[in-house]
Amino acid sequence: MNTLIKNVVLHHHETSILIHDQKIVKIAPEIDVSADKVIDGQHNIVIPGLIDTHVHFRDPGLEYKENIHTGSLAAAHGGFTTVCAMPNVKPVVDTPKKLQQMFQRNQERSVINTQQFGAISNDLTANHIDDIKQMAKLGAVGFTNDGHGVQNADTMYQAMKACQKINKPLVAHVEDDNFIHGGVMNAGKASTKLGLPGMSKLSETTQLARDLVMAEATGVHYHVAHISTKKSVELVRIAKAHGINVTAEVSPHHLFLDDEMITRDNPMMKMNPPLRTPEDRRALIGGLLDGTIDTVATDHAPHSKEEKSGSMMSASFGIVGLETSFSLMYTRFVKSGLVSLTTLLKWMSHQPAKLFQLEDPQIKVGHHANLSIMDVDHPFKINPEHFLSKGKNTPFAGYKVYGQTMVTICNGKIVYQNK
Numbered sequence: 315m316n317t318l319i320k321n322v323v324l325h326h327h328e329t330s331i332l333i334h335d336q337k338i339v340k341i342a343p344e345i346d347v348s349a350d351k352v353i354d355g356q357h358n359i360v361i362p363g364l365i366d367t368h369v370h371f372r373d374p375g376l377e378y379k380e381n382i383h384t385g386s387l388a389a390a391h392g393g394f395t396t397v398c399a400m401p402n403v404k405p406v407v408d409t410p411k412k413l414q415q416m417f418q419r420n421q422e423r424s425v426i427n428t429q430q431f432g433a434i435s436n437d438l439t440a441n442h443i444d445d446i447k448q449m450a451k452l453g454a455v456g457f458t459n460d461g462h463g464v465q466n467a468d469t470m471y472q473a474m475k476a477c478q479k480i481n482k483p484l485v486a487h488v489e490d491d492n493f494i495h496g497g498v499m500n501a502g503k504a505s506t507k508l509g510l511p512g513m514s515k516l517s518e519t520t521q522l523a524r525d526l527v528m529a530e531a532t533g534v535h536y537h538v539a540h541i542s543t544k545k546s547v548e549l550v551r552i553a554k555a556h557g558i559n560v561t562a563e564v565s566p567h568h569l570f571l572d573d574e575m576i577t578r579d580n581p582m583m584k585m586n587p588p589l590r591t592p593e594d595r596r597a598l599i600g601g602l603l604d605g606t607i608d609t610v611a612t613d614h615a616p617h618s619k620e621e622k623s624g625s626m627m628s629a630s631f632g633i634v635g636l637e638t639s640f641s642l643m644y645t646r647f648v649k650s651g652l653v654s655l656t657t658l659l660k661w662m663s664h665q666p667a668k669l670f671q672l673e674d675p676q677i678k679v680g681h682h683a684n685l686s687i688m689d690v691d692h693p694f695k696i697n698p699e700h701f702l703s704k705g706k707n708t709p710f711a712g713y714k715v716y717g718q719t720m721v722t723i724c725n726g727k728i729v730y731q732n733k
């Protein structure tokens with residue numbers, strides 16, 4: 315099976331790419347073959363497949379929100395060819411047996427590469443450490459209790475020691491429950507004005523400080539999920555300077571939005587961690603630009619229409635991200651001239667690969683054909699009705715952006731095509 319891509323721009327030069335089965339076999343301005351499939355790139359850019367190391371596919375158990383198939387279609391639509399799925403499904407992926415079942419499910423139902431996290435502890439909340447070693451051997455991409463902070467310090471310490479031993483990243487959703495008090499947004503001026511209960515930043519920062527001390531003691535690769543405060547960025551910066559093996563991810567919504575933009579009780583602006591202050595938002599941008607923050611991950615968190623309507627008091631935490639991430643990031647950071655496309659691809663493809671020990675997507679002969687063709691010249695409006703995800707819960711509806719996916723190819727197969 316041969317696929318020929320014509321008229322695409324790679325590193326500023328127009329070229330053609332020939333794919334045979336799963337691999338790229340030739341890259342040249344003119345390729346003269348009779349291919350089974352020909353794609354006209356229409357002078358758009360071609361980029362290596364994006365990697366999102368933080369997605370919620372809700373399958374099994376919560377398929378009314380999303381399933382592996384729809385989640386993977388959404389990923390392909392967003393230009394992603396690899397994602398790492400969180401273990402907070404029903405039942406929680408917390409045993410070797412359940413992990414193996416997930417591998418099979420992902421294999422059967424995902425149109426892209428779907429890697430799987432295992433839980434740190436039983437049901438994401440127990441203090442008992444599961445068989446991290448066994449799950450690592452089977453091929454878990456890393457370990458996390460995402461959705462919950464690890465409340466017990468010794469539980470975290472034991473998990474770190476286990477992950478260090480088997481050389482797998484430990485991904486931390488840092489949240490000390492004692493500081494939450496039923497909050498539905500960041501505690502501060504904005505929450506007071508709206509009369510909504512707030513959650514303190516201390517919830518994130520105190521647990522992060524605790525973990526960094528233990529990360530130093532154990533030497534584990536400690537990865538901070540969805541970092542959201544200025545203080546957290548400062549802590550990671552200091553830890554890195556001390557040689558601690560810490561990395562961090564930021565989600566687009568924390569770079570684009572802050573609590574002052576919550577001007578009414580709006581469930582689309584409810585997520586965990588919450589949107590913080592403009593000062594925090596600027597510090598996150600600074601941290602990403604100076605390399606303190608390593609990657610961009612969406613925390614794609616689909617929910618049903620009912621779960622994301624009404625008041626923030628009762629709505630579910632989380633927003634979808636796979637189908638808006640590249641275009642938002644491209645528009646704000648590359649189109650504006652702030653960074654190069656190369657830097658954006660570092661944040662969204664190469665660094666995630668490196669941190670999570672995945673194959674680095676490269677558009678080179680001999681590599682797997684994992685790539686996307688992106689139209690970065692014509693603006694379009696984000697419209698949730700066009701999402702392939704079951705979740706339409708985004709605060710970015712109506713945003714005018716650049717970076718529309720025309721085609722996504724994963725392991726040589728066309729998994730998304732704009733028609």
Ligand SMILES: NC(=O)N[C@@H](CC(=O)O)C(=O)O
Binds near residue numbers: 370585616632
């Ligand atoms: N981010 C969210 O607001 N929600 C996530 C859980 C999480 O990432 O902590 C979810 O699973 O819905």
Ligand SMILES: [Zn+2]
Binds near residue numbers: 460461539
């Ligand atoms: Zn989380």
Ligand SMILES: [Zn+2]
Binds near residue numbers: 368400461613
């Ligand atoms: Zn999450």
